[in-house]
Amino acid sequence: MKFINVVGTSASGKTTxxxxxxxxxxxxxIEMDDLFWLDDWQETPDQEFFAKLQSQIDQAPRGWVLDGNYSRTLxxxxxxxxxxxxxxxxFxxxxxxxxxxxxxxAVTQKRLWANSNNRENFKTSFLSKDSIILWMITHHAKNRKKYSDLMQNPAYQHIHFIRLTSPQQTARFLKQMAATP
Structure with missing residues (x-):
């Protein structure tokens, strides 16, 4: 395990x-949200996003843990x-x-990522059509199907897939990992 992508539905704990x-x-x-989101919730255009991601990958030839789904970067x-x-x-x-x-x-108004000014508020979190909560609701089942299909796809059998289904299982997995010498 040297080049790892942590995936999951929003709020699953990918970043932590x-x-x-x-x-x-x-x-x-490597935090993909930090590479993707520009100030004022503007999205980075794909080619620029891919270039940012490639740059981060190139800067870590010994290995990295990449946090995020972003199917466009697959x-x-x-x-x-x-x-x-x-x-x-x-769910x-x-x-x-x-x-x-x-x-x-929304309460703390903490800036979400180092490279943008984005913060959440009650309006965008709960009342917007772009709400992250609504996104989680509409994408949970889609993500489950997408990653189940990816695991079964013969083209990706060279990738080691690890499916963790509870926070307790995730904590045990992390505890078992040892730092590389």
Missing amino acids: FARQLAKKLGLSY DLKLKYIDTVIWLDYS SLNLYRSVKRAISR
Whole structure:
């Protein structure tokens, strides 16, 4: 495991887990949301996004833990990935975490990523058609199908897929990981 992509539905804990895993394994950490989101919730155009991601990958030849789904980057990621860790938690847990996180972020107004000014508020978190909670609701089943299909696809059998289905299982997995010498 040197080139790892942590995937899962929004609020599954990808960022926290990926940071912890990267630290434990002595690998670089790459946060795709930070590469993708520009100020004021503007999206980075695909070619620029791909270039940013490639640059981060190139800066970590010894290995990295990449945090995020972003299907549009699949072709680029698959050139490198040897392991996909899928945080596949229940719909109810993801919904609970999405709501809890949205409330916390709206209250604290903490900047979400280093390279943008984006913050969440109650209007965008709960009342917008672009709400991350609504996104989680509409994409949970789609993500589950997408990653199940990817795991079964003969073209990707060279990739080690690890499916973690509970926070307890994820914590045990992380505890078992040892830092590389």
